[in-house]
Amino acid sequence: MPRGKKICPKCNAEHGPRTHKCGCGHEFFKADAAVAASPEPMIVDHKQIISDVKSTLSNIEARSRSTPVTPSTGYCRTTVSPTPSVQLSQVSYRAAGRSIYAPAGRCPVKPAGFKNDKWEEPWTEDTVKDWAVEVYNYGLPYLPEAVVYFARYFWDINGPDFKKIRSLVLEALIPEPQEVITG
Numbered sequence: 001m002p003r004g005k006k007i008c009p010k011c012n013a014e015h016g017p018r019t020h021k022c023g024c025g026h027e028f029f030k031a032d033a034a035v036a037a038s039p040e041p042m043i044v045d046h047k048q049i050i051s052d053v054k055s056t057l058s059n060i061e062a063r064s065r066s067t068p069v070t071p072s073t074g075y076c077r078t079t080v081s082p083t084p085s086v087q088l089s090q091v092s093y094r095a096a097g098r099s100i101y102a103p104a105g106r107c108p109v110k111p112a113g114f115k116n117d118k119w120e121e122p123w124t125e126d127t128v129k130d131w132a133v134e135v136y137n138y139g140l141p142y143l144p145e146a147v148v149y150f151a152r153y154f155w156d157i158n159g160p161d162f163k164k165i166r167s168l169v170l171e172a173l174i175p176e177p178q179e180v181i182t183g
Contacts, residue, residue, distance in 0.1 A: 144173040
């Protein structure tokens with residue numbers, strides 16, 4: 001018998017490996033019989049489902065409040081006003097696992113001086129830092145790397161200034177670790 005062929009047990013005809021039914025009526029593979037649906041209506045306890053969802057949400061909320069993320073495990077987010085001279089002491093942390101690292105779509109905020117897809121006035125360090133803070137505080141959980149990613153829409157990533165832009169963005173968004181003095 002040639003390889004990959006099958007023979008019909010009724011008429012001894014030779015068939016290919018994917019043939020399901022012989023000309024004599026023999027079926028090589030019988031489909032499983034369909035199972036009839038139960039005539040009983042399905043009962044859904046909406047109150048139980050809502051209770052389960054509320055319980056799950058409260059557990060998640062309690063977990064996120066109980067364990068603060070430290071700068072060693074995530075990124076520190078400082079709430080900085082658009083004016084670089086005024087800094088607030090309020091510091092909140094953003095967990096790296098729940099934040100956007102590589103964003104999709106266009107940047108939500110344009111830097112000052114960038115209009116009609118070109119720079120109408122030269123950018124300064126303060127322009128970059130203010131823009132970075134605005135994007136970071138926009139509302140979505142962007143990580144500092146996501147803000148650096150968005151910089152490619154306004155500055156040439158292969159240009160000589162992009163390293164400086166990147167360092168300015170990270171400087172504006174990741175504060176320097178403060179030395180702890182004991183004793």
